Amino acid sequence: MKRHLIAILHSYSEIFFLRSIGMGAGFIALTFLVPNMAFAGLLAILSAYLFAYFIGMKPDFLKTGFYTYNPLLVGLAIGYLFKLTPLTIFFVVFTGIFTFVVTIMLDSLFWQYLRLPILSVPFVGITSIVYLAASNYTNLFVTALYPHPVLPVVEAQLPFWVTGFLKSLGAVFFLPNVWAGLGIAVILLVASRILFMLAVVGYYSGSLLIALLVGSPAQAFADINHFNFILIAMAVGGVFLIPSLKSYVLALIAVCSATVLLDAAKTFWSDYGIPGFTLPFNVVSLSFVYVLGLIAHPLVVKYIKQTPEETLDYYLLNLRRFRGSERTLSLPFSGTWQVWQGFDGSWTHQGSWRYAYDFIIVDDKGNSYQHEGTVLTDYYCFRKPVLSPVRGRVVRVISHLPDNPIGEVDKSENWGNLIIIEDPRGFYVEISHFAHDSIRVNKGDWVERGTLLGLCGNSGYSPQPHLHVQVQATSEIGSYTLPFSFVSYTIDHQFYANDVPPEGAQIEPIYPDKHLDAVTAFMLDDRYEYRVLKNGQPVGYVRLTVRMAPDGTFYLDSGKGQLYFGKHEGTFYMYRLEGNCHYLKMIFLALPRLPLSAKVGLSWQDHIPVGVVARGITKMGIRFLSSFYHGLAHIQTTLTVTPAGIEGKIESKLLNLTQHTYLELDDYAGIKSVRIGSLELRRNEDETIRG
Template sequence: MWNFIYKNLVLLLKELMRGYAWITLLPTWQAGVVLLLLTFIKPWIGAIGLLGATCAWLAGHIAGADANERPVCVFNGILCSLFVANTWMFGTSVIALAVLTSIFSGWLTVAYGHLTWKQLELPILSLPFSLVAMLTVATGNSFSTLTFNPYIAPPSLFGNQIDQFFSAFGMLYFMPTPFIGLLIVLVILINSRYFIILALLGYYASWLWLKSLGAAPEHLANTAWDCNAILASILVGGLFAKPSWRTAALAVLAAIIASWLALALGRILDVIHLFPFSAPFVFAAWIVLYAAVRNTHMTGSFNIPAPNFPEHTYERAKLGLARIGHPTSVAFGLPFADTWTVSQGFSGKYTHRGPWRYALDFIIMKDGKSFAHNGTKVEDFYCYNQPVLAPVYGQVWRVVNEIPDNKPGTVNVAANWGNHILIRIHDGRFALVAHLKPWSIIPLAGAWIKPGDLIGYCGNSGRSPQPHIHMHLQISEELGAPTAPFHLTSVLLTQDSKPEHYELAVVPKESATLLQAVAGEVRPIYLLAGRGLRYAVAVNEQIHPDWSIHCAVDNLGRLTLNSNSDAHCIAESTWAVFSCYERSGNPDPFFDIWLLACAYTPASFQIKFWQDQAIPARLLPSNIARGLAKIIWPWMTFITSEYQRYWDAEMQGWRQKVQHRQPLSGINLQIEALILPQVGCTYISAEINNLRYTMQATSSFQQADLGVPAWEMAINISDKPRQATRALHEK
């Protein structure tokens, strides 16, 4: 029972702290602790604020708010109670009014929050507070027991313009003093440097805009234009967006709109002695976000359902680009099994132009030529009559099979695509594979196919001067429809004079040679719920005999890896690659070392070399590297990684060597891992500076679940020549 009470009390406190942090748009409860303490500079005001936060949480809970909605109820309740406590002198009437407004704002948050999300797919933000505050001001003069607090001008700290910037942050908690604002800025700066950049951009852009139009200072005095501009800039360009020049420009635009709305609404509401509060920020953010997320050019730039620090969003976006390609691009497999050459790439110099620029042509080259003999017959060409494979999952939509092959050097413009197969994919667009041999296409219209299925044989039909495979993605089923971006997945690539290496997602250039990496079983760990590996680990001579990692399923149905010290990451294992991302949870250097060794492991046994530039530097076991990654963002946020793998016949496993290097700082980490078939990663050795980490697997295990018995099996490894590993076993 006490454990149940403790867990729920911790949950309540975290949600209250998240509410305090949300006022400054910080999505972390830890920042809320400091911000709560700042409100207690005047203890009775801080106490009323905390009372209002608790009442709003209870109101949200009663109204059925979930774990994501309750902190929004809390932050609206905090704003209402702090506003009441700072506006009127302390007394029982103020406490009663703070409780009433907090409860009402909590219920309003749930009711209107569902409407705005359902109708606009936008969050309610602090609009409930603005409405409740206006109602409170309208009724305040009717209560004889309420006495207004006298206004006391805050002392200067740096100077007029700088003080106004800091005071705007203090005003978020109704403490408009430069000193309090400076402390709040420091809290934000610790959590996100980019938030402060956006705040400066939004503030000064709005200030210059208002100044250039000659806005009267007396008209701006009671509008809080600066607070609204700062919040709009941070929200649009940071909390919901991937950092980029486009989203930064939209953040500035939102700030200018918010300052204009603050002036306009301030003038209108002044007639009835009201104040716009944070409504200008909410309306400006809504307008800009609503327009931006519906712009196809901004696809992938915003993630409103999952707000986060921009630094984390940038990390996730770069990792996604490296692992699955651009958000608007579709993954294709190769339409062949052997090594082929790209004869014309995207925006090629012949036919891949304008609306049809996203297309690839493939041929087979030997000794610099695509044909044998004199090349006068289609049979002379190396790729002619070679198998053609399906590049995507989908349904065969159309088949043309009867177009005769051309003689080499001639084309059939009347039947431009020749014999082709059109495949409808998951999103309603269509993959086209064209110029096939007559009567060679095997699937019929309506059939369902998957990547790697045999669909026909290479020919020379249609607008094709020599046998080749043409492949593209088009937006509709009409032949000649505009093409759309796609990329190739899991290939061995030779390009730009570089040796053959592995690429998980790539758009090849002309003259690049490609080979599909076959499915393999190189797995650092087998992703089954409850399955895990136990290790004996050491740093230099300091040994920890029991460290483990296991797989679980999170609330969203994603597979996660978890260490016994409560470190986490999301993991995926496909036919092509084992990959981990979104490291979270407690600090655990061994978990980070494991990820640095195995978090990007191609599954195919063919792969010997590959590179990566998307692993975050915060995983490095170096305080200097992690500090530089935070301060010099984004230039030192990621590390450059070079991988090499070979089969160890003696150990009957794969040796995987990695060198990670942080740009500019030159900090290097060298790792070697041993991956055994059907077992996983059984040994890791890592060196950085004067530290040597070793991890030796001792057993694999299965955690018990309903209908699944627990078991544990010892792993016996004879590979003990290394000094640290020998020390582990001798110990």
Template sequence: MTGRTDGPEGEAPTGATVLARRVSVRGVVEAFGQSLGSVFFIGQPWLGLLLWGALLSRPALALFALCGLLSGVLVRGILRVQDAPGLGGGVKANALLTAVVTGWMIGPMGMPWAQQLVLAAAAAMAAALVTAALMRVLVRSFLPVLLWGYCLVAAMLFSICPDCTVRAAYTMPVWPMPTDALGWLGSFLRSMASLMYSPHAVAGVLVCIAVVLWSRAMFLAGLAGWLGGVLLSLGFQRLGLSFVWLPLSYNYFIAGMALGAVIFLPGRLSLPVAAVAGALTAFFGLVLQYVLGWSATSYLPVSSALVIWVGMGALTLAGERAIVERNAMPGEPPEQRWWVEAYWRARYGRPVPLFAVPVTGELQIAQGFDGRISHTGIYRHALDFHRSPAAEAVGGSIWGAAVTAPAPGTIERAHDGVVDNPLGVSNYAEKWGNHVVIRLDAGGWAMLAHLQQGTVAVVPGARVETGSYLGRVGNSGRSPVPHLHLQLQGSPEPGAATRPFRLANYFTAEAPAAALTRWHASAVPPEGEVLVLAQANPVVYNTLVGMAPGTAVWTSEVQGDIPRVFNPGQAHVQQLQVRIDSLGEQVLDAGQQGRLVLALDPDALRVMALDDASAPLLRLLAMGAVSMPYAARVGTRWSDVAPVVPGGGWWRPWALLLAPYRPHPFPAVNNICTAIEEPGPSGSLLEWVSILQNPGASGPHKLTCQFAPLRGPVKLQAEFATGVLTFRLLSFEPAPTV
């Protein structure tokens, strides 16, 4: 009998045994991979193991690195602190590099190995303690810890034994100034591994591979920083300045990588930021060499750390108007995080509170943001509502119209004692007149002002939801004619500075005096805009929300030539599992071919995510069914942005790399509702057409989507430049719901 026996008497390993092995392997990989990976902002521990391969080019230093890692783990366990990946260092990383530099220094001294390891462990523990202390000091700061613990302890070691440093420097390979392309490539690769005291081309290749596999955008930003630093360093040499910059040029790469793609998201201005960061690092490196008398301390990652801190401070001064955007999740690949942030910003704008239109009926914006009369300065983010001229001619002014809460929250203030003004007269003593201030669940305070005396129906402390009755439109305070004033502010006092917000779920006209057929999910209406709150169409609402979980089988038909990325090939049948996830979202799952996530939002059915989708049906649904408002009628138009990553297959990571630097990376979609069939023997049916503004060479320019109750999408037709692809629902088997 042959074969492996893992349990007693040849028993197969139990599930618990296998799980324990996996957990132990994962723990080892995280301990080793994260410790070095965080130095280069790599959040994947398995890729961090490649950096250990770079260390193994000098096995003795790898042994010291292991000693430092164990010391860091020990200190971290005693202090019970956690290392945060993606911040350029941590307790373990600082301890590890400190042990490496200690071994590099005392190696040529001929000291017994045991003594060398003891000294390295002591230095590593000191660096770990310093790092932990810095983490505590910076806990409320936006500044990362980086490798300051390592730099401080290493600088002390260089001061204690300068002879050790000189001897160790002579053991390093000669690094001549490059004179040709091959020499520059070699210098770049050597610089990539210099931080680990392994300045060899092979070690540098491993570092490059690890960075590229984690994030192409991060490597590109690092390369821009390295080139910016090198160009300035050569300029210093041309001026006759003594500057030994090659051994510290890895700082240029780290600073460019950090500011150009990690701490701030990649974008069209991130590469210039990375190049400037590299150049500024070179300048700081030159200053440090002169100030420290060409001490080995000037070759530590001090200059890059200084530039990262300075850059973070400078680039955040402008707040929302900054030229680069802060990365809230530095532990993810930057281009993927950019895609998420940029997509939702393109779809909804910057994250600000959304307000429902607080008055029913047809309205006109009498004064908008940055208005001509009083919406200026700290009051510039406010809207004044009148009746539109057409509505006023039929039903009179807005006087007495019911006012409802624009968002959920708690009543903070309610004032109802100001007499309404005669037409043309304002009360400047009571600027806001009768008003209500709501402390919003989403943050901030909403104020609705100039209400009618005696109609305010809420009191402080009362809970209100969107649409709750507050009072009626009046003409109190600084109000010569009846109107409703709405603003978002940063504190509860009337007259506090305003903040941006957007109106949600309303109709406007395509042209002056035209019908209100343009639906907006959210926007800021300009002054003079005529609008009306969007009310749900019962037929559309019931059809969209009635999509049930189950198994859907689709068939496809091709006419003409279809681009390869969308061509289903021989697979003319596609099966989808439709299920409801824990968040209540509808998931169309094609197995290994990806999944499409739909959400039933309060105002519309929306595509929320397209995850690793290679199935043409899912990719086309993400463009053709990107959103459908419940308020749609025949002729309703709306625009949206499809969550489709450019490219596919092997090209997708590189297309995602280029996307942040393109002017229009997302396919914009214009939609029109073309048919709404009332419920009958075969049920209701919705149909809408989607036109892509920038479909690209391989994308469809027109899609027609049909939606039915229970089954959801039942037909999708995509028209390309040279052909038509049609998907039809062949069968649908609902899953048990109880």
């Protein structure tokens, strides 16, 4: 029963792009300002749900409310026009079911062919059909013929531009009155400051432009159809694009673009006696989102969270925590080498070949050779082992070319002796300038990361021995290059999980330690019990259980929250924190990530979500303001491996925050203790229960 109630509440909150039980309850309460309409909306949702269960749809498919807010809107539209009678109820039930079917169908088509959400397209289509057909249904009674609830009139006491905004806001739920609009405004302000701001800016931008066009501000602000401006601004500015100054500008452009369409739709549909509903909102919003998605605009949202603030927080956190590319390579050598030339290098990494790396070995004086450096054997990297940076199939090998004398290059065979490997992830890796006849693999061989490929040489366009690596789109020699990054390496004892090292950096790969890999192998159904100590005195305990989400990810569950974790490319990550559990928050702060080769002296940096550190009004303010300047929400932690464990230092200039963390891993499984300030979680060896 609880699950069904949550799904219904989500249907209401989804209309304003929210996914909140509390906000959904608030919207339901407001619809009961007109009980006839409220019951029609609920009836349409229930009909859609019962039909979904009847045909065997899984409950998880419906729990977000995404597929049922269109039936809700259709039900509200019918309840707004017709009085509920047995005949009207029958009409609402089957119209709600039909809207649900159309919603599922259009959602599949929109996503498969356009990669677009359906928004309220089904509602516009079905409600237009219903209103057109209703003119022939004489047995359906128009509610205007019956008394409506009388609400206190306050319009005369408010400026017309305030009344217009509130009535337009209420009109989204077919409640074009000041009280409903005021209630919705309060709910929006509590749920999302970004959505509230966009609602205000969108409405007044569009209405002022209309006022200039028609020459009458009072006439412009009296049009409740301007709720389309509100929805467009929300969708473009904060829901389908990452909230930012640029998204806000795009939202204004979209709103202004909609003014002509809005008046055209009203004029066209007025001939048929029906309103334009949300047609302008759907056309303009979907057009902007489609074009921006088509050009792969970086602000297009990939994962829509419960509010724009949470979406922004998630985006900024992942942007900082998981730098680098999805095309990841291991370093193709062991030991310490130097980046001789990186992306957009000043010598040869230009144009179509800008994404490439050259590596050499240098001594303490920065020289890449010993003695006079006049012969190949003087160079430290000459004939050093070259390892495969990826796993894949060898598709091309050249090994017969001679090594050039120092200072000379082979202009006819630029790439020299080379290997091209096809990575199953959809790209190719070319490693060039191998020594003459040193390649150990053949075309068609399968190689794993770390497989010995050959020896570093000086063939091709190479004035001195070095190793060249690039990622490319095809298997052709010297094909145009693609961005990539390297994983699991150190620069001056600083660990980088996935990044692009700078030119001149002394870089060394690190490899996972089997013991540490086993310690962090949290198994499904494992239970860890911790005593909670404050200033060294026991004050309680907490039990954490390893569980698996439907998508296959694992998390620690305390009953009050979930901390998701996993391993990738030699690093253990705490990915995200959900719920409100202070003890899981402690673990996240103390160990947001861990290189699986954590030797004493190794350090690394990570970034902490604003929502984990800041609270209340401070958190709300930072999240809102960071939409204007993404660099504002910057909370960094530096972690270092010491003989006693892992020590961290969390810093934020904005919050005037400096916080120290301490964490000790167990010798066999999991985390032994965590301490932040006066609070500590401590586990004994006998407090671990394997699943």
